[in-house]
Amino acid sequence: MPLKNIPRDIPQPTTHVLYLHGFRSSPQSTKAQQMTKVMAEQYPHITWWCPQLPPSPQAAVALIHQGTADWPAHRMAVMGSSLGGFYATWLAVQRGCKAVLLNPAIDPARDLATYIGEQTAWHDPTERFYFAPEFVDELRVLEVGPLPHPERVWALIAKGDEVLDWHEMTVRYPGSQQVVMEGGDHAISNFESYLPQVLAFLDLQPGV
Template identity: 65%
Template sequence: MATTHLLYLHGFRSSPLSAKARQMASYVAQHHPAVTFWCPQLPPSPQAAMALVAEGIATWPRAAMAVVGSSLGGFYASRVAQHTGCPSVMLNPAVDPARDLARYIGEQTTWQNPEERFYFLPEYIAELQALDMRGRPPAGPELAIIAKGDEVLDWREMAGRYPEARQIVQEGGDHALGNFADYLPQVVEFLDLA
C-alpha cells in the first residue's frame, strides 16, 4: 500500500525550519500533493515529544504511514516505527542520545533561531533511556542514510545500530547531510509515497 501520511522528526536544537525538513516538505508538496505531511516542533522533553507525536498520528492509517527522522529525530523515528510497524528513514541517526546529550544539560538555543532558548533538563536523560529501541528487530522496513564525515556522530556506530536496514553510506559529508536533496528521490521511492 502506498504511503499517504508522512511524519518528519527534526533533531536536537532543530526545528521544522531546518534545511532537510523544508526540502522534504517542499518535495512532497510538489511531487506528492495527496500525501499528508507533518513536521511538528518537538518539545525538549523526549517524553513530551513522543506524546505529541502519538497524539498527532493517532488517527493516521498504520498501513499507509511512514516516518523520517534526522539525528535525534532518527532515534525517535525508530521508536515510532517500532510502535506502528511503519517504514522509517533515518538520516545520520542518534544511536545513544542519553549518553551523547548529557553534556547539553542546561540552557540551549535552537540552530534556526538563536534568540529562542530552552532548557534541557537532567531528567530528560532517563526519558531518552526509556525510549531506546536498540536490540529489537525492526517492525517495518528501514533505510539509513549515513555520512562518514559526520562530525557529531560516529558513522560506524550508526551503521552498526541498523544492521537490517537498507543503508546508504556516503563518503565524506557532514552531520547536517548538506546534500540531502540528492537523496530525496530514493527516500520517496523507498517510502512509496502516493
C-alpha cells in the same frame, strides 16, 4: 488484490508521512524544508506533518503519539534526523511502519548528558530552551532493542558526520537498507541529491 484482503502488517503505498527534526533543530531545517517543498509540489494529497518538538523527550513522543494516533500503520512512514532518527526508530517499533533515518542518534542519553542547561535553537539563536537533567532519563525509557522489521528501515549515513559516529549508526541497523556516503556532514548538506532514493523507499503514489 483488493485492499481488504491484504494483511494490515504489510506496508502499503504510503499515505501519511511524519518528519522529526533533531536536537536544537526545527521544521526550518534545510532537510525538513526540502521535504516540505517536495511534498507540497508533488504529493499534495499525502498527509504531511513536520511538528516542532518540545525539548522533553516524554513530551515529544506524547505529541507524536497524539498527532499520528489515527494514522494507518501500514500506510504511514516516519523520517527522522539525528535525535529525530532516534524518535523515529522508537515509533517504527511501536507502529511497525516504514522509517527513513538521516544520521540517526544511537545513544542520545549518553551524548546529550553534557548538554544539560540552557540551549539555543540552531535556526534562531534568540530562541532558548532548557534541557533538564530528567530529560536524559526520559531518553533511556525510549531505547528499543533489535527492530522487528529491519527491512522497513532505510538509513542515510555520512562517514564525515562530525557529531555522531557513523560506525555506531551502521551497526545499529543490521538488515536495514543503508546508504553510507563517503565524507558528508551531520547536516547532510547534499541531502537533495538523495531525495529520489528517499521518495522511492517511501513509495508515494501520485495523486489521482
